[in-house]
Amino acid sequence: MKANHVAIIGGGVSGLAAGIHLARKGIRASLFEANDRLGGCCSTTEVDGYTFNNGAMFIAVPRLLDHAFARLQLDRASLLPLRRIATPQASQLPGGTSITLGDRQHVRIDGDDGDARTAKLQAEIERCVEKWNPLLKIFTDDLLTHPMSLPRVIAKAWRHLPKLRGNLADELKRNFSDPEARAALAAVTLYTGLPIERTPVFLIVGLISMLQDGLHLPESGMGAVSDVLHTTFRELGGQVHTSTPVAKIRIEDGRTRGLILENGESVAADAVISTVGGMTTFTHLLDPSQVPRAMQRRVQRAPLSHRTLGIQLGLRNRIQPMAHSVNHIPLMDQQQRLLAPQAGGIEWFNYTVPTLPMPELAPPGGSIVEMFTAVDERLPLDAWTEQAKTAAAEAAIAALARHQPLEIVVKRISSPKDYAERMHLFAGSVYGLSPAARPDQQFPHATPVDGLYLAGQTTYPGFGVATSVFSGVFAAEALVGP
Numbered sequence: 001m002k003a004n005h006v007a008i009i010g011g012g013v014s015g016l017a018a019g020i021h022l023a024r025k026g027i028r029a030s031l032f033e034a035n036d037r038l039g040g041c042c043s044t045t046e047v048d049g050y051t052f053n054n055g056a057m058f059i060a061v062p063r064l065l066d067h068a069f070a071r072l073q074l075d076r077a078s079l080l081p082l083r084r085i086a087t088p089q090a091s092q093l094p095g096g097t098s099i100t101l102g103d104r105q106h107v108r109i110d111g112d113d114g115d116a117r118t119a120k121l122q123a124e125i126e127r128c129v130e131k132w133n134p135l136l137k138i139f140t141d142d143l144l145t146h147p148m149s150l151p152r153v154i155a156k157a158w159r160h161l162p163k164l165r166g167n168l169a170d171e172l173k174r175n176f177s178d179p180e181a182r183a184a185l186a187a188v189t190l191y192t193g194l195p196i197e198r199t200p201v202f203l204i205v206g207l208i209s210m211l212q213d214g215l216h217l218p219e220s221g222m223g224a225v226s227d228v229l230h231t232t233f234r235e236l237g238g239q240v241h242t243s244t245p246v247a248k249i250r251i252e253d254g255r256t257r258g259l260i261l262e263n264g265e266s267v268a269a270d271a272v273i274s275t276v277g278g279m280t281t282f283t284h285l286l287d288p289s290q291v292p293r294a295m296q297r298r299v300q301r302a303p304l305s306h307r308t309l310g311i312q313l314g315l316r317n318r319i320q321p322m323a324h325s326v327n328h329i330p331l332m333d334q335q336q337r338l339l340a341p342q343a344g345g346i347e348w349f350n351y352t353v354p355t356l357p358m359p360e361l362a363p364p365g366g367s368i369v370e371m372f373t374a375v376d377e378r379l380p381l382d383a384w385t386e387q388a389k390t391a392a393a394e395a396a397i398a399a400l401a402r403h404q405p406l407e408i409v410v411k412r413i414s415s416p417k418d419y420a421e422r423m424h425l426f427a428g429s430v431y432g433l434s435p436a437a438r439p440d441q442q443f444p445h446a447t448p449v450d451g452l453y454l455a456g457q458t459t460y461p462g463f464g465v466a467t468s469v470f471s472g473v474f475a476a477e478a479l480v481g482p
């Protein structure tokens, strides 16, 4: 499509990436962001010297981010140095066993018969890595670097298709004989919000990547990703308008003509890239009569991801857990208990300590803790009053206080209502679509509305910063070519 001026809705990493691609093609790109800061779910906010994440906590597959940056003609290594989290996970099990999962396949079981069990787990991990590594490579180096297409999946991964049937619980049972080790491995995917029996088996590639490469944090925190993209976009002449929410996409004679801002201003554009998710775009930014049937159906049937209560604490004291992320968990087949509110006090939970690999995110001697706890998914957003969220957060903090000394100086609590209102996440669902959504449930980059393109969450499988960057590139490529 020939476009002189493109308007981008949303200044998260996907909107910024789309803007860079367009600007490199010599197209005028104007980006409109509702909040007063860029980066969306991959940004940070400083409160009293504590640098808190506004969403993403780590980079899971750094090679994919390298590819995404390379696609934007950016050298990730020099622009965005990463710090490796060598021990990403530790799990405490009810019988007193603790299990740490590190990079380079370093694992350790402390408990009865720990040395022998560690040796066995290490051997099983080696076999599992050998089995899944080829598919991880195909995902990272090929499938996720192109718009999702079934023919491409079949062409590139046909040898592995039989492995992709079934769920992650069955795969872990097949590969790991020690029930407690299985529990620790299953807990790595708790952040998907899915019961392990309903977690698609392909998500094991994230676990395989972690067991080899660990997890990563950009130096100076997650906000550095969007800072680099923002600087590049500006240098290329991109226009950025923060605190400028978009009210509607202008459609005239069946064609996209620009935007109407909430301040009433009209912006003319030849095309629009919306990065606020398929559901929000088609239910809030267009009038129902403008939404094609196929998109109406997709919105109605969209399987949403889970909601959560985010609890972030700034501590005066330094805490030094065994790993960046710590799980207090039951065995694998009981772990759905972490996905619903726990009656009578929280027993099972996990928390992350970003200051363990990066102490400078807190004032000297201090720490940051982040927890995401399950909420009742049936509660309407309006039920999340200040009182309700404080009560839910205090229950989680009490559970944490049984394991760590907490000298709390800053509390930052985000309810599903806050995620919906402050971060503009559809219905407060953290990843938009469920990570278990099928390819045909995702939204297309080129929509049936002439001149309207989509990027960001809901256009790619699962979640993740690197895939979001790629989605911005794909939407821009769908508009102006590679």
Ligand SMILES: Cc1cc2nc3c(=O)[nH]c(=O)nc-3n(C[C@H](O)[C@H](O)[C@H](O)COP(=O)(O)OP(=O)(O)OC[C@H]3O[C@@H](n4cnc5c(N)ncnc54)[C@H](O)[C@@H]3O)c2cc1C
Pocket (backbone or CB within 6 Å): 009, 010, 011, 012, 013, 014, 015, 032, 033, 034, 035, 038, 039, 040, 041, 042, 054, 055, 056, 057, 058, 059, 060, 244, 245, 246, 247, 275, 276, 422, 423, 424, 430, 431, 455, 456, 457, 463, 464, 465, 466, 468
């Ligand atoms: C709690 C949480 C934890 C996560 N953890 C991780 C993790 O550890 N690792 C990882 O890789 N990924 C993680 N993710 C996912 C990752 O953060 C996202 O996939 C990615 O940041 C999404 O980027 P985006 O640009 O697509 O969307 P967003 O970041 O949501 O950007 C969209 C932007 O659009 C703006 N906007 C919305 N409506 C309007 C409007 N009407 N007008 C103008 N602007 C508007 C929003 O304010 C926002 O800035 C997490 C996400 C969440 C929510």
